[in-house]
Amino acid sequence: MANWTTTAKRQLGEIMSVQTWLPDTMPEYAQGFMYMLGSLTASSFVVLILSGIVLAANGPAAWSYNPAVKFVAAVHFWSVQAFFFFMMLHLWRVFFTGAWRGGRGMTWVLGAVAFIVAIPTAFTGFLINGDLYSQWNAVQAKDGLNALGLGWVNLPNAGQMFGMHVVVLPLTLTLIIGAHITRVRLKSVVPPYPENVSTPVKEDTP
Numbered sequence: 127m128a129n130w131t132t133t134a135k136r137q138l139g140e141i142m143s144v145q146t147w148l149p150d151t152m153p154e155y156a157q158g159f160m161y162m163l164g165s166l167t168a169s170s171f172v173v174l175i176l177s178g179i180v181l182a183a184n185g186p187a188a189w190s191y192n193p194a195v196k197f198v199a200a201v202h203f204w205s206v207q208a209f210f211f212f213m214m215l216h217l218w219r220v221f222f223t224g225a226w227r228g229g230r231g232m233t234w235v236l237g238a239v240a241f242i243v244a245i246p247t248a249f250t251g252f253l254i255n256g257d258l259y260s261q262w263n264a265v266q267a268k269d270g271l272n273a274l275g276l277g278w279v280n281l282p283n284a285g286q287m288f289g290m291h292v293v294v295l296p297l298t299l300t301l302i303i304g305a306h307i308t309r310v311r312l313k314s315v316v317p318p319y320p321e322n323v324s325t326p327v328k329e330d331t332p
């Protein structure tokens with residue numbers, strides 16, 4: 127009888143298998159550009175994390191007086207644009223190919239949760255910019271959160287937002303994306319919908 131130890135042992139065995147992470151064949155239908163969009167999203171996320179580490183190491187205001195840090199801030203900003211752009215295209219691809227089929231429901235849910243967590247991650251980044259735009263956003267959105275009963279999230283508190291943007295949210299997002307990609311590796315990419323085999327009867331033309 128299966129208990130949690132045997133289940134965990136089997137699942138960990140699959141997750142840690144070299145065959146899971148380094149397969150030597152790829153389904154033919156997965157070789158097009160449409161199937162690269164998830165990897166492009168993941169690659170943008172790696173650039174985001176690396177540029178974010180450099181920014182965090184230099185302190186919250188360094189981008190405004192150090193040209194090298196300003197460049198890294200621009201890389202950070204543009205990789206956010208790429209991340210959301212590729213994520214939206216990836217979402218359309220997985221939607222139109224019905225990629226939740228064949229036991230891939232959890233892959234879908236993890237992707238959707240990653241999308242939801244990505245939004246406050248980006249938003250808190252705008253808040254710690256410190257310019258007038260970010261202060262305006264913080265104060266306006268604070269009213270919204272108060273109305274929702276989420277008063278403990280104090281958006282005008284730059285320290286809390288720094289912790290959220292630099293530690294809490296990116297770590298959470300990394301874990302969710304990691305679990306999403308692990309599910310994809312375990313379940314592989316969904317096969318296309320079957321072709322419609324019923325051909326319409328041709329009318330006899332007089």
Ligand code: HEM
Nearest residue numbers: 161164165167168220225233234237238240241310315316
């Ligand atoms: C946070 C950003 C995301 C990353 C980094 C990511 C990454 C990936 C990667 C690398 C794949 C492998 C296949 C491919 O590249 O097309 C994949 C597949 C998949 N993704 Fe995402 N994804 C993200 C967001 C989402 C979202 C928002 C959804 C849907 C709500 C989603 C649902 C799926 C599903 C269902 C599959 C399985 C694909 C299949 O079997 O064809 N993903 N994802």
